[in-house]
Amino acid sequence: MxxxxxxxDTEKRLLDKLPKEVKSIDDMDIVKKEFKKQYHSIEDKGLINKFSRWRKKRQINKIQNNKDTxxxxxxxxxxxxxxxxxxxxxxxxxxxxxxxxxxxxxxxxxxxxxxxxxxxxxxxxxxxxxxxxxxxxxxxxxxxxxxxxxxxxxxxxxxxxxxxxxxxxxxxxxxxxxxxxxxxxxxxxxxxxxxxxxxxxxxxxxxxxxxxxxxxxxxxxxxxxxxxxxxxxxxx
CATH class of the missing domain: 3.40.91 (Restriction Endonuclease)
Incomplete structure (x- = not known):
């Protein structure tokens, strides 16, 4: 070998746009699935919970918006x-x-x-x-x-x-x-x-x-x- x-270079530029949990392009779907699971596990009431759901949704969107570009x-x-x-x-x-x-x-x-x-x-x-x-x-x-x-x-x-x-x-x-x-x-x-x-x-x-x-x-x-x-x- x-x-x-x-x-x-393109992988580095792509990963710079994604949540730190995504270590490689192959991680994108895996991390997105895990984030969705975490998002739905957070109760949708209370200011802290709503903020946590917003942050998690933002991370999910970062991954989604950088796919198929x-x-x-x-x-x-x-x-x-x-x-x-x-x-x-x-x-x-x-x-x-x-x-x-x-x-x-x-x-x-x-x-x-x-x-x-x-x-x-x-x-x-x-x-x-x-x-x-x-x-x-x-x-x-x-x-x-x-x-x-x-x-x-x-x-x-x-x-x-x-x-x-x-x-x-x-x-x-x-x-x-x-x-x-x-x-x-x-x-x-x-x-x-x-x-x-x-x-x-x-x-x-x-x-x-x-x-x-x-x-x-x-x-x-x-x-x-x-x-x-x-x-x-x-x-x-």
Missing amino acids: AKIYGRA PLHSGTKGELRALDTLSKLDDNHHIFCGVIMELPHYVTYNGKKNLKSAQMDFVVVSKRGIFPIEVKNWTDTYIFKHRANGGLEPHEQAERAGRVLWISLKSWRDPKQPMVTSVLLTLQGNMKYNPTYKFVVVKDLITINQWIEKRKEIFSEKDVQRIVDRIKDHVTK
Whole structure:
């Protein structure tokens, strides 16, 4: 099993919106059921009881209102992706929710407009460095996202790859490490886009095999140096 650092960024953001009793996305229904049981066990009379019922109802609504949202869907998608990626052997390192910020803006697509990036996952091994953008988007959501002027997923992946490559450059080997951006489509509804020719598009069925078949380009020492440069940038 691959070595995992940090936690999925979307899961942390989702859990921050929920009662502290919810420790993972799988707890949502269990905790909601328990809260309902507690709510109905409180007698509906007296000021203190009414306040306790109000607080419990508020917690129940927090869970209900955060189910079946884009963030909830994104969390489920990232956790599915992490479950698949974790099946890579222990020569692979998986970094979750990586955030990189450059000291100054750099040029992207002819404009000096790129300074930071958030990566769902970064996989590192002797076979390379793979920042992975996970998308669990339906066709309807893709249409709405484009209509609202949102960044293309391919562009998100490409921008992240550029920020990561610049962040990892060093005077020590590997001085300019190979970075390959990956768009991981969980619903299989996104294809390779020649406009973003350096962004590879994969799904859950093909991603691990594709990584495992890559030619080894780094030594063990190279990998450790890359790991040391990334590990402090994960979501915790």
